[in-house]
Amino acid sequence: MNESYWISSSKHNNFNNLKMNIETNTVVVGGGIVGLTCAYLLAKGGVEVTLVDADKIGHGSSGRNTGKITSQHEIIYSKIDKKYGIENAKLYYEANNKALDLIEEIIISNNINCDFKRVPSYIFAENENYLEDLKDEYEVCKKIGIDCDYHKKLDLPLDIKGAISFKNQAQFNPKKYLDSLVKICAKSGVKVYENTPIVDFEKGKICKLTTKDNKKIQATNVVIASHVPWYDGLNFYFAKQKADRSYLLGAVLDKDILPGMFLGVEESGVTFRVHDDEGSKLLIIGGGDHKVGQCKNEGEIYEKLKEYATQKFGVTNFKYQWSAQDYMSFDNVPYIGHINKNIENIYVATGFSKWGMSNGTASAMLISDLLIKNSSKYKELFNPSRKGSYLSGDFIKENINVGINYISGKLKIGSDEFPINKGEGKKVNIEGRRYGAYRHYNDKLYIVDISCTHLGCELNFNSAEKTWDCPCHASRFDYEGNILEGPAIKPLNKYGKEKNHIDIKLV
Numbered sequence: 001m002n003e004s005y006w007i008s009s010s011k012h013n014n015f016n017n018l019k020m021n022i023e024t025n026t027v028v029v030g031g032g033i034v035g036l037t038c039a040y041l042l043a044k045g046g047v048e049v050t051l052v053d054a055d056k057i058g059h060g061s062s063g064r065n066t067g068k069i070t071s072q073h074e075i076i077y078s079k080i081d082k083k084y085g086i087e088n089a090k091l092y093y094e095a096n097n098k099a100l101d102l103i104e105e106i107i108i109s110n111n112i113n114c115d116f117k118r119v120p121s122y123i124f125a126e127n128e129n130y131l132e133d134l135k136d137e138y139e140v141c142k143k144i145g146i147d148c149d150y151h152k153k154l155d156l157p158l159d160i161k162g163a164i165s166f167k168n169q170a171q172f173n174p175k176k177y178l179d180s181l182v183k184i185c186a187k188s189g190v191k192v193y194e195n196t197p198i199v200d201f202e203k204g205k206i207c208k209l210t211t212k213d214n215k216k217i218q219a220t221n222v223v224i225a226s227h228v229p230w231y232d233g234l235n236f237y238f239a240k241q242k243a244d245r246s247y248l249l250g251a252v253l254d255k256d257i258l259p260g261m262f263l264g265v266e267e268s269g270v271t272f273r274v275h276d277d278e279g280s281k282l283l284i285i286g287g288g289d290h291k292v293g294q295c296k297n298e299g300e301i302y303e304k305l306k307e308y309a310t311q312k313f314g315v316t317n318f319k320y321q322w323s324a325q326d327y328m329s330f331d332n333v334p335y336i337g338h339i340n341k342n343i344e345n346i347y348v349a350t351g352f353s354k355w356g357m358s359n360g361t362a363s364a365m366l367i368s369d370l371l372i373k374n375s376s377k378y379k380e381l382f383n384p385s386r387k388g389s390y391l392s393g394d395f396i397k398e399n400i401n402v403g404i405n406y407i408s409g410k411l412k413i414g415s416d417e418f419p420i421n422k423g424e425g426k427k428v429n430i431e432g433r434r435y436g437a438y439r440h441y442n443d444k445l446y447i448v449d450i451s452c453t454h455l456g457c458e459l460n461f462n463s464a465e466k467t468w469d470c471p472c473h474a475s476r477f478d479y480e481g482n483i484l485e486g487p488a489i490k491p492l493n494k495y496g497k498e499k500n501h502i503d504i505k506l507v
Contacts, residue, residue, distance in 0.1 A: 002465065004064045004322040005250040005275075005282065006175035012056060013179055015186075017195040021216040024050040024191070026371065027209060029198055030225030032062030033174070033356055034349045036181045037364035038223055040106070043188040045372045050217065051190055054197035054226070054483070058178035061227050061356060064324040066248065066271055066284055068261045069103055069357045070121040070169040071096035071146075075133050075265055076332050076353075078140040083331055088381050090144045092333065095378050099361035100170060107177070110184055114176035115276065120260040124154060124163035130265050131162045138164050155258050157312050171261055171273055174357060199489050201231045203346060221371055223347045224339070225363075228327055228474070230489045233339035233346060235384055238454070238487050240335070241327045241351045243474030247301045248286035250320030251309055256281075270308065282319070285309050292325065292474035292485075298464035323465065325474065325485055328353040336363045336382035337370060347371065348384055419445070425461035425468075425479065435495055436461065436468050438479040447495035448481040454488040468492065 026042060028035045031053030039049045071093050080089040107116050125134050138150045141164065151163040186192050200210035201222075209217040224230070229237045253274060261273040264287075272285040287308075288301035302321050309315050329335060329351035339346040347370065349363035362378070369376040380386075419426050425438035427450065436450035436459060450459040450468055457472035467484060468477045476485040481492030 002322060003320070004175070004248075004324075005277075005284070005320040006065075006067065006173055007059060007063045008320065009277070010058075010173065010175040010179055012058075013182055015057065015182075015192045015194040017213065018052060018193040018211055018215045018217070019213075021218075022050065022191075023218045024048055025219065026050070026221040026223065027052065027207075027217050027219040028223040028225055029053075029209075029230075030060075030223075030227065031057040031178075031182065031192070031194070032060050032225065032227065033178065033360035034363045035223070035225035036178055036185060037102075037106075037361050038225060038367055039185045039190045040181060040188070041364055041368035042371065043185060043190050045368065047372065049185075049190045050193070050219070051185065052193045052196040052198070052211070052217070054195070056194050057182050057192070058175045061324055061326065062178060062360070063175040064248075064322055065174060065354075065356060066261070066273060066286060067171050067174050067275065067357075068121070068169075068271075068273065069100050069172060070166060070261065070355070071100060071358060072121040072123060072148075072164070072166040072169065073332075073353065073355045073358075074123055074263060075137045077144060077146075078133070078137045079332050081140045081143075084333075084381070086140070086143055089140060091378060091381050093144050093146060095362040095366070095381075096355075096358040099358045099365065102361055102365065103172075103177070103357075104170065106181065106184075107172075110180065112177060112180040114172045114174075114180065116170060116172040116177075118168055118170050119273075121166045121169040122151075122154065122163050122260050122262045123265050124151075124158070124160045124262065125265050126159055126161060126269075127266050128161050134162050134164060134265060141166075156262070157257075165260070169261065171275070173275070197483070197489070198230065203231075203233070203343065205345070207346065221345045221347070223349075223367055223371075225349055226486060227325075228350055228486045229339070229348050230486045231339075231346075232348075232487070233343055235340045235348075237335065237348070237350055237384075238473040241329045243292045243325060243327050243485075244289045244354075245292050245298075245323050245325055245469075246286055246354070247288040247298075247305060247323050248284060248321065249302070249305050249309060249318055250275075251283045251285065251306075251313075251315035252317040252319065253281040253283040253313065253315055255314070257313070270305075283309065283313055283315055285313075292469050292471065292476065294460070294471045298323075298462050302464065325476070326354040326356070327351050327474070334359050334363065334382055335384035336366050337376075337379055337384050339384065341385045423466065425463070425466060427461075430495065434458075436479075436492075438466060440479070446479045448477070448479070449493040449495070451493075452488060453490040453492060454486075459492075 025048040419439040459468040475488035
């Protein structure tokens with residue numbers, strides 16, 4: 001139930017982990033939309049490429065989203081216009097629109113079956129307080145030259161006050177797309193390794209990367225395509241963006257609705273679209289966004305989403321539920337390009353603000369151009385070292401929030417009692433130190449040190465996913481202490497040297 005529909009509905013290609021020391025021209029770290037598209041473009045350009053992923057290809061955020069490919073990114077063009085001017089807003093649109101066209105080109109030229117379909121995209125407001133922002137966005141979109149329309153209402157079971165549609169956008173099954181793309185990459189000569197996390201890195205003219213199994217990779221160029229940088233070149237990406245978790249449901253839909261992809265612009269707005277699931281219709285609906293590690297009961301979010309979906313769309317058969325993690329830059333523009341202004345052979349792509357399918361593909365286009373041609377018309381817009389990205393009230397507010405959570409986490413007192421109920425996790429005191437204890441459904445008690453291995457913030461238990469999440473910089477770990485999300489690159493320390501569970505039976 002707690003698995004992405006896209007991952008559940010696709011067949012996985014298994015690749016071995018790296019078992020030897022290697023040398024390569026370019027190593028791409030991360031097997032999602034950014035990494036695979038970048039490897040594809042670089043290989044086409046004649047570059048020797050090795051791709052490694054800490055887990056399985058497409059099992060990260062690229063396999064856990066809504067499957068939308070669109071240049072309509074909520075209310076964004078009016079914000080970019082206000083901060084950087086209309087020409088940069090136009091460049092942002094152009095880059096994402098070209099990314100959409102590239103995905104379609106790859107699908108057609110390689111005969112990929114991934115349920116790709118051109119449909120309109122809509123953003124809408126159910127609250128009249130958002131209409132002014134919506135109308136401002138529409139005016140900027142028209143100035144840019146986007147093929148869009150404004151609607152006072154939509155034929156949907158929602159009380160919509162206004163909406164903007166972008167024509168000729170697209171949706172697909174992202175995991176099926178990535179499964180085919182990795183095969184194409186491998187046939188093109190890209191060496192692909194799964195279950196190969198990087199735990200150490202040394203920059204230089206020849207960069208040196210060390211895997212968890214102590215295998216060495218030497219590379220002239222490094223592309224960090226891991227959603228959030230595990231090495232940030234002192235550019236402090238963990239402080240220049242914030243991370244949210246979002247929640248998604250897949251429910252059987254027995255009636256037709258207006259074709260398209262939809263997103264409410266309110267802070268609590270929902271996202272939804274319909275996917276053809278082997279002859280039946282599946283409503284993909286999501287929402288409930290919150291900052292990672294700062295939710296008291298994640299399970300309640302699913303229940304509220306189910307209530308909304310049932311009330312508005314009449315669905316009752318919920319077949320799938322899953323969550324996703326996204327990183328948002330404070331100026332709404334991703335960080336893509338050289339990791340800092342002094343290093344030219346390390347590249348990064350992060351801060352997609354929940355639009356990873358288009359922004360991730362645009363990242364691959366930009367980085368491959370920089371690496372092969374040493375130029376890109378989008379270089380300055382997405383420049384990771386731009387000052388404007390963190391000179392904002394949001395930057396200050398979010399980093400104050402980090403400080404508060406760091407201090408408050410250290411001051412909290414753990415319980416003297418272990419979790420009793422199966423599936424329960426909580427902070428406990430053991431021998432004068434605070435740990436995280438989780439009672440598994442097999443009745444074993446798993447205990448880990450809950451100081452994040454990134455910068456030491458105290459982790460909080462995620463009741464829906466049975467994970468330990470960092471409220472400061474969004475690293476996540478499973479109940480055994482293994483890394484699920486960065487920027488941490490080291491697992492949690494376990495209680496005891498020989499084992500990380502205690503067999504304490506329920507009384």
